[in-house]
Amino acid sequence: MIVQVGDRVERGRAVDLGGGxxxxxxxxxxxxxxxxxxxxxxxxxxVQARQAGALHERVGCxxxxxxxxxxxxxxxxARSRGWSTPVDNALRDARDRLATxxxxxxxxxxxxxxxxxRRLADAxxxxxxxxxxxAETRGRVQAQRDGGTESADTDAALEDAVRDLSEVETAVAAxxxxxxxxxxxxxxxxxxxxxxxxxxxxxxxxxxxxxxxLVERARDAYESALATxxxxxxxxxxxxAPPDAMALAVxxxxxxxxxxxxxxxxxxDARAAARWLDAPAVRLEP
Amino acid sequence: MLLxxxxxxxxxxxxxxxxxxxxxxxxxxxxxxxLLEATEFGAFQAVRLRxxxxxxxxxxxTRPFNEFAAVPEPVREAAHAYADRDSPGTPYAKFAAGTDxxxxxxxxETEL
Numbered sequence: 384m385i386v387q388v389g390d391r392v393e394r395g396r397a398v399d400l401g402g403g404x405x406x407x408x409x410x411x412x413x414x415x416x417x418x419x420x421x422x423x424x425x426x427x428x429x430v431q432a433r434q435a436g437a438l439h440e441r442v443g444c445x446x447x448x449x450x451x452x453x454x455x456x457x458x459x460x461a462r463s464r465g466w467s468t469p470v471d472n473a474l475r476d477a478r479d480r481l482a483t484x485x486x487x488x489x490x491x492x493x494x495x496x497x498x499x500x501r502r503l504a505d506a507x508x509x510x511x512x513x514x515x516x517x518a519e520t521r522g523r524v525q526a527q528r529d530g531g532t533e534s535a536d537t538d539a540a541l542e543d544a545v546r547d548l549s550e551v552e553t554a555v556a557a558x559x560x561x562x563x564x565x566x567x568x569x570x571x572x573x574x575x576x577x578x579x580x581x582x583x584x585x586x587x588x589x590x591x592x593x594x595x596x597l598v599e600r601a602r603d604a605y606e607s608a609l610a611t612x613x614x615x616x617x618x619x620x621x622x623x624a625p626p627d628a629m630a631l632a633v634x635x636x637x638x639x640x641x642x643x644x645x646x647x648x649x650x651x652d653a654r655a656a657a658r659w660l661d662a663p664a665v666r667l668e669p
Numbered sequence: 670m671l672l673x674x675x676x677x678x679x680x681x682x683x684x685x686x687x688x689x690x691x692x693x694x695x696x697x698x699x700x701x702x703x704l705l706e707a708t709e710f711g712a713f714q715a716v717r718l719r720x721x722x723x724x725x726x727x728x729x730x731t732r733p734f735n736e737f738a739a740v741p742e743p744v745r746e747a748a749h750a751y752a753d754r755d756s757p758g759t760p761y762a763k764f765a766a767g768t769d770x771x772x773x774x775x776x777x778e779t780e781l
Contacts, residue, residue: 490677492723572724576676580701583678 384432384642384663386415397653398642401668409646409667413444416641416665432663435641438463442630442637444644447669453622453629454598457605460637461597468596474589481582488575499565503558510555513548520544601636608632613649613659635660670731671715674702677725680718687714704731739781743771 386393388404400407407423415421415428417435422428435443441456442449468474520541527533606621609632615624622629627647634643639662646667650656653666675681681701688695688703694711696704705711707730715728736745747770751761762773 490723490725492720496724569724569727573676573727576725580676580678580681 387429389426396663397657398665399653409444409446409644413644433640438637442634445627445630446646447627449626449630451626451630456633457601458594458597460633461601463637468593470589470592477586484579488579496565499562503562506555506558509551517544604636608635670707671705671711672729674727680722680725
């Protein structure tokens, strides 16, 4: 690899960015490994190395406070060695089916249904309001008749109210039909969403089985690696050891093309780290 | 009450979180569905989930079911007679044939 920090250039399988360099954030250096370049407090860092894979995301940056999910990372390490599992075919198949279903099932907001609900509620309110108006006007007409003071204006007002009511009732019928259609469409869409959810669950279950298989298979190698991590106290639980030790052990089990960023203080120099990991390494002071 | 049914992983998780955070609002939970109290807070949560997850959230308003108010007498009688039948293996269509009980196809076509 070739690492350039500011105007200084380092080459080789093991690169020390410890003494003599300004303090660099390990995460920034790891970003430079993955993306080719990064910037640390105004200093550009450029790394030319082979492409980082999925394992680099998991344990490509070893620090004492790294957050690591050791089992998941170990399964990724096993994959980096090209290991497969008995459920891989089923998993590939389920993922393909899921991709097909997912492309066909819209999630997210449903504006047609929203509009239909609002229109129906508004129309219902309007009907209630107009029914009141009709009843009230009819009462006035009746009172005027009883009192012998009929008025053409009141009769006309009643006619208007009745006509408006009839129009709005037609609108309500249309809004109900609109909602019925929207509900039928939503029901069909939910049938497909249900298929999709079942497939997602199936993929999730297969992924867990694949992970369990890989972890089981890589477990011995992982425990041996963990036991030889420099300066480690005998770990009681292999998946509950110090995070940097677990990350190192996982990294040793896996195969790296891109350099591992090591900033844990467990190695005297970058060469020792690269040798122990059997991978290219960049070492920083922790 | 408000029946909320979810149809995607994220919506299901959101409903789970809601059930854990607001037990007093949740009348009953079933896998990826839940019955919420008919309070403004229950409605607030239902509307929020629907706004967030759209098609993946179905909300229905439930009412108590009173068969004496909602169901015609012949249907009720048929239901009781069928529940009391002598041979448990008899399907309703066969049970109703040749009796005064309503026909199964007719029942399916008639809305409440």
